[in-house]
Amino acid sequence: MPAVTWSDVEARARTVPLGPVLRRGGTDDLLLRGLVTDSRRVVPGSLFACVRGASSDGHRHAGAAAAAGAAALLADRPVDVALPVLQVPSVRACLGPLGALLAGDPAAALRLVGVTGSNGKTTTSTLVRGVLEAAGTPTGVVGTLGAAVGRRSRGTALTTPEAPELHELLRWMVDAGARRAVVEASSIALDMGRIDGLRFDVAVFTGFEEDHLDHHGTIEHYWASKARLFGSDRAAAGVVVVDDPWGRRLADQAPVPVTRVGAAEDADVRVLGWRTGAAGTEVLLADDTGGHRVTSRLVGRVHVSNLAAAWATGRVLGVPAEEIAAGLAAVAPPRGRNTVLGGDGRPVVVVDYAHTPRALAAALATARDLRGPGGRVHLVLGARGRRDRYKRQGLGESARAADVVWLTNEGSHGEDPAAIIAELRVGLLGGGAAVRTVPDRRAAISAAVRASGPADVVLVVGRGHETRMLDTTDPRDAVHLDDAEVANTALIAEHGPPAAVAARAERAS
Numbered sequence: 044m045p046a047v048t049w050s051d052v053e054a055r056a057r058t059v060p061l062g063p064v065l066r067r068g069g070t071d072d073l074l075l076r077g078l079v080t081d082s083r084r085v086v087p088g089s090l091f092a093c094v095r096g097a098s099s100d101g102h103r104h105a106g107a108a109a110a111a112g113a114a115a116l117l118a119d120r121p122v123d124v125a126l127p128v129l130q131v132p133s134v135r136a137c138l139g140p141l142g143a144l145l146a147g148d149p150a151a152a153l154r155l156v157g158v159t160g161s162n163g164k165t166t167t168s169t170l171v172r173g174v175l176e177a178a179g180t181p182t183g184v185v186g187t188l189g190a191a192v193g194r195r196s197r198g199t200a201l202t203t204p205e206a207p208e209l210h211e212l213l214r215w216m217v218d219a220g221a222r223r224a225v226v227e228a229s230s231i232a233l234d235m236g237r238i239d240g241l242r243f244d245v246a247v248f249t250g251f252e253e254d255h256l257d258h259h260g261t262i263e264h265y266w267a268s269k270a271r272l273f274g275s276d277r278a279a280a281g282v283v284v285v286d287d288p289w290g291r292r293l294a295d296q297a298p299v300p301v302t303r304v305g306a307a308e309d310a311d312v313r314v315l316g317w318r319t320g321a322a323g324t325e326v327l328l329a330d331d332t333g334g335h336r337v338t339s340r341l342v343g344r345v346h347v348s349n350l351a352a353a354w355a356t357g358r359v360l361g362v363p364a365e366e367i368a369a370g371l372a373a374v375a376p377p378r379g380r381n382t383v384l385g386g387d388g389r390p391v392v393v394v395d396y397a398h399t400p401r402a403l404a405a406a407l408a409t410a411r412d413l414r415g416p417g418g419r420v421h422l423v424l425g426a427r428g429r430r431d432r433y434k435r436q437g438l439g440e441s442a443r444a445a446d447v448v449w450l451t452n453e454g455s456h457g458e459d460p461a462a463i464i465a466e467l468r469v470g471l472l473g474g475g476a477a478v479r480t481v482p483d484r485r486a487a488i489s490a491a492v493r494a495s496g497p498a499d500v501v502l503v504v505g506r507g508h509e510t511r512m513l514d515t516t517d518p519r520d521a522v523h524l525d526d527a528e529v530a531n532t533a534l535i536a537e538h539g540p541p542a543a544v545a546a547r548a549e550r551a552s
C-alpha cells in the first residue's frame with residue numbers, strides 16, 4: 044500500500060462535510076499505510092478506524108490495534124490510547140474517502156460498473172465482466188463470489204466489502220492491469236456507506252423483491268437504499284430491468300439517463316423471446332440498432348433478464364454488438380447459480396443460490412423446463428437461521444410448485460432447525476407437493492437424488508456457491524458442506540457415472 048502523510052489524511056477527512064475534525068498528536072509527515080477497521084488485521088503503520096458496530100465498538104479495540112503496531116487512530120470520541128488521533132463526527136462516513144486515499148485513489152484509474160438488485164447481481168456482474176474482457180478491456184470484479192482480476196482471485200466475507208477493503212481490492216486490480224471494475228453493491232452496503240467515494244459509469248438494477256428486512260426494517264427503506272446507487276452523485280447512467288413495478292419506479296424517478304430493459308413494449312433493450320435448456324440459454328433482443336440473438340452457457344429463464352441487462356450495459360459503455368454477443372457466449376456459469384449436474388441417463392441436479400420466494404419460483408420454473416417426459420421436480424429446501432425469518436412462509440408457498448419437497452437444515456446459526464422447518468411447512472399447507480423431512484442436509488440431498496429417475500430434476504436451493512455451514516452462533520463451528528459436491532457423490536453412488544464415462548470404462552476393460 045502507498046504511504047500517505049498524516050496531514051493528507053486530515054485534509055481528506057475535512058472534505059466530509061459533517062462537522063469539526065480535531066487532530067491530536069502526530070507530525071504532518073507521519074506516514075500511514077492502509078486503513079483498517081478490524082484490530083485483528085492491523086499491521087505496523089496502519090491507520091485504525093474505530094467503527095461502532097452492532098455487536099462491538101471499535102473504540103474498545105484501539106488498545107489492541109496499538110499493540111499490533113497501528114500508527115494512528117480515526118475515532119469519533121476520545122480514546123485513552125497513546126497514539127495520534129483524528130477525531131471526526133462519524134468514523135463510518137470517513138471510511139470511503141479515507142479508504143480511497145490510503146489505497147492511493149485506485150478508482151481514479153478505473154471506470155466502474157455497479158450492480159444492485161435483490162437477485163441476479165453476481166450473474167450480471169460476471170456477464171458484464173465477460174463482455175468487457177471480450178472487448179479487450181482487462182476488468183476486475185468484486186461480489187458474493189469474492190474478487191477477481193485476470194486469472195487471480197481473492198476471497199471476501201461480504202458481497203460488498205467495507206470501504207477500506209473495497210478500495211484495497213481496487214488497488215490490487217489496478218496494479219494487475221485492470222482498466223475497469225464491476226462492483227456488486229448490496230443494499231446493506233449502500234446503506235452503510237461501503238461504496239462511498241466511488242462513482243460509476245453505469246449503475247445496473249437487476250430486479251427487486253422483499254429481502255434483508257432484518258436490516259432495513261421496511262421494504263421502502265430497502266428500496267431507497269438500492270435507489271441510492273442511481274443518484275447523479277453516484278452514477279452517470281442507469282440500466283434498469285423494468286419487469287417489476289419497482290424497476291419501473293426506479294426508471295421513472297432516477298435522475299440519471301436510464302436504459303430500460305425487459306419484455307415491456309417501451310423497453311429500450313427489449314426481450315422478444317427466449318428458450319433455455321440444460322446446454323444453455325438463447326435470447327432474442329431488440330434495441331435501437333435492430334434485433335440480436337444472444338446465446339449463453341447459463342441455464343435457466345432467470346438469466347434472461349441478466350443477459351439483457353449485461354447487453355444493455357455493454358451498449359451504454361460503447362461496446363460493439365458483436366463483441367457483446369461474443370462475451371456473453373463465452374462466460375462460464377458462476378458457481379452455484381443454476382449449476383447443472385447429472386443428466387446423461389441420470390437425473391439432472393440443479394444447485395442454486397435462490398433464497399427468496401421469487402428466486403425460488405424462478406428456479407423451480409427452470410427445473411420444470413429441464414425435466415424429461417413425465418419427469419418430476421424434487422426440491423431440497425431449508426432456510427438460514429437468524430436471518431429474515433419473515434421469508435420462510437413465502438418460500439414454502441413458492442415450493443408448492445415442486446412435486447416432492449425435501450425439507451432440511453440450511454445452517455441454523457443457533458436457532459432450532461426443527462422450528463425453521465415448521466415455518467417452511469406452513470407455506471406448503473394446502474399445496475399438492477409431497478413433503479418429506481430429512482433434517483440432515485447431506486442425507487436430504489442424497490435421499491432426493493436416490494428417489495429420482497432419469498427424467499426427474501432435483502433442485503437444491505439456498506446455499507449455491509457456499510462451502511461452509513454453521514449451526515451455532517460461533518463462526519468457528521462452521522463445517523465444510525458443498526451442496527454440489529454432495530449431489531455429485533450421491534449421483535455417482537445412486538446412479539453410477541455419466542453414461543459416456545461408463546461406456547469408456549467398459550471399452551477399456
Ligand SMILES: CC(=O)N[C@H]1[C@@H](OP(=O)(O)OP(=O)(O)OC[C@H]2O[C@@H](n3ccc(=O)[nH]c3=O)[C@H](O)[C@@H]2O)O[C@H](CO)[C@@H](O)[C@@H]1O[C@H](C)C(=O)N[C@@H](C)C(=O)N[C@H](CCC(=O)O)C(=O)O
Pocket residue numbers: 080081082083094095096097098099100101104187200201202203204205229230231232235258
Ligand atoms: C450489518 C452489517 O453489515 N454488519 C457488518 C458490521 O458488523 P457490526 O457492525 O456488527 O460489527 P461489530 O462486530 O459490532 O464490530 C464493530 C467494529 O469493531 C471491529 N472489531 C471487532 C472485534 C475485534 O476484536 N476487533 C475489532 O476491531 C470490527 O471489525 C468492526 O469494525 O461490520 C462487520 C465488519 O466489517 C461486518 O463483518 C458485518 O457484516 C456482517 C458479518 C454481515 O453478515 N453482514 C451482512 C448482513 C451483509 O452486509 N450482507 C450484505 C448483503 C448480501 C447480499 O445481498 O448478497 C453484503 O454486502 O454482504
